Amino acid sequence: MLTLETTNYLLALGAITMQAATVALLVLYVLRRQPALANITGFVSRWGLWIALLVSVIGSMLTLFYSEVLGLPPCPLCWWQRAFLYPQIIFFALALWKKDCAVANYSIVMSIIGLGVALYHHALQVLPSGTLPCPAEGAVSCAQRFVFEFDYITFPLMAATIFAFLIVLMFFVRRDVSQNYTADVS
Numbered sequence: 001m002l003t004l005e006t007t008n009y010l011l012a013l014g015a016i017t018m019q020a021a022t023v024a025l026l027v028l029y030v031l032r033r034q035p036a037l038a039n040i041t042g043f044v045s046r047w048g049l050w051i052a053l054l055v056s057v058i059g060s061m062l063t064l065f066y067s068e069v070l071g072l073p074p075c076p077l078c079w080w081q082r083a084f085l086y087p088q089i090i091f092f093a094l095a096l097w098k099k100d101c102a103v104a105n106y107s108i109v110m111s112i113i114g115l116g117v118a119l120y121h122h123a124l125q126v127l128p129s130g131t132l133p134c135p136a137e138g139a140v141s142c143a144q145r146f147v148f149e150f151d152y153i154t155f156p157l158m159a160a161t162i163f164a165f166l167i168v169l170m171f172f173v174r175r176d177v178s179q180n181y182t183a184d185v186s
Contacts, residue, residue: 004070011062012149015158018055018165025168041172048173049101052166053092059162060086066146066155075142076135077121081159084114088166104174108167115163121156 002010025044032041044051063082066072074082088107095103124132125145134142147155 008147008149011158012147012153015153015161016150018161022161022165022168025165025172029168029171044169044172048169049092049096049103052107052169052173053089053096055162055165055169056085056088056092059159060089072146073140075121075140075144077117077124077142078155080117081114081121081156084110084117085159085162101173104170107170108174111163111166111170115160115167118156118160118163122154122160125154125156126152 028037028040028044031037060082063074063078063085067074088110091103091106091110095101120132121142124134124143125148129143136142145154147153147158
């Protein structure tokens with residue numbers, strides 16, 4: 001059975017992997033016009049919604065695992081991050097069912113807001129106490145760290161990583177929509 005420390009470590013490794021994948025996708029997006037990369041960009045565009053659905057489901061399940069199974073209470077900023085991640089599962093599932101890639105724009109907006117909350121929350125946890133105001137009104141402080149791996153990975157940074165990944169991924173999905181639209185118009 002996995003201990004909490006091992007689980008935290010494995011999730012932190014996953015976050016680093018996703019950070020590297022986000023950077024790689026961003027570079028791929030910038031270089032998307034290179035003919036040698038056409039197969040890769042086509043793959044990401046075609047499967048982007050499925051990948052986004054999988055990432056948002058896994059991220060949401062992990063938040064529920066930590067709060068409901070392990071009993072680590074979410075703070076107010078955690079709830080805000082969840083509010084911008086959980087609905088995306090429904091958005092992606094409906095988009096796949098309806099074959100509608102226009103959801104990319106909504107996902108980008110929700111992910112940008114979620115990313116902002118997550119980065120603020122991360123700063124609150126890594127900066128000296130009292131540097132930023134904590135919106136906690138209950139027993140759970142937003143400054144309390146349950147995870148701190150590799151001297152920088154916190155729960156909020158994991159959420160920020162998911163949001164950043166979704167933003168870059170949706171660039172590809174949105175690009176695919178605009179290409180299909182221009183192909184239909186011509």
